[in-house]
Amino acid sequence: MDNRIAMLSIIVEDRKNTDELNSLLHEFGDYIIGRMGIPYKEKNISLISIALDAPEDVINNLSGRIGKIENITVKAAYSKI
Secondary structure (H helix, E strand, O other): OOEEEEEEEEEEOOHHHHHHHHHHHHHOHHHEEEEEEEEEOOOOEEEEEEEEEEEHHHHHHHHHHHHOOOOEEEEEEEOOO
């Protein structure tokens, strides 16, 4: 299966679940191109962007598993190439 380039946009509304999120990101680390996290202290949330180069089913798997974590929202955007 061909790899796709994708960005995951993650909003963390409760930091108590970041250990589970970081564990998942570590598990999929071979596919991660880069990661940027922005703590937004005024709203008590964190915004995270993850750039991936992976098969589509791997991206969907990671996104789905992140989405199951309480108080964390994730959306994926795929490159057309």
